[in-house]
Amino acid sequence: ETGVTQSPTHLIKTRGQQVTLRCSSQSGHNTVSWYQQALGQGPQFIFQYYREEENGRGNFPPRFSGLQFPNYSSELNVNALELDDSALYLCASSFPDRPNYGYTFGSGTRLTVV
């Protein structure tokens, strides 16, 4: 069991820039979800990918986009960064048809937009 790993752990970007966050899912989990956790809040669902296609999206604008690769790694891309995008971004892997199993979370990427 390899767990979920995210990179980088911390990142500082300037407003208007673009950022790419990376995630390597737990072995055998072919579904990856991304969550945004603002300071003092619970995680908010951004989107989920299953077999390299988006499989559900939360209330986030199109400048939040993602990719999932055949090796279960994935990316979260955010364009035109805004100050409110500053948050902890969490990647979580799971089985697509077994929500009762829950998620396995990575440690997150702390993004600061200045």
Place this chain on the structure above:
Amino acid sequence: AQSVTQLGSHVSVSEGALVLLRCNYSSSVPPYLFWYVQYPNQGLQLLLKYTSAATLVKGINGFEAEFKKSETSFHLTKPSAHMSDAAEYFCAVTANTGNQFYFGTGTSLTVIP
């Protein structure tokens, strides 16, 4: 649609005392319910889950939770708090056909020596 409400954003208990963290849920379909713990600068770790089997669920580190449909609650308890239990706790709900988890706003647990 699903949602959870965690009552009490901050809870303080003495070491050795009972821990009770409250969670109420709303769901239009049978829910799956989860408790996660988050330590500073870390991701979320699964404590326990309810998936329509036994209503009293036991998890890691001595925690347990009871699903009460009549009260739409899933409160987390631990008989005796330990210093290492100090963390942020999140309740979450999803549907058996869902792909999205809905998290509460969290409860910060402080354990006083």
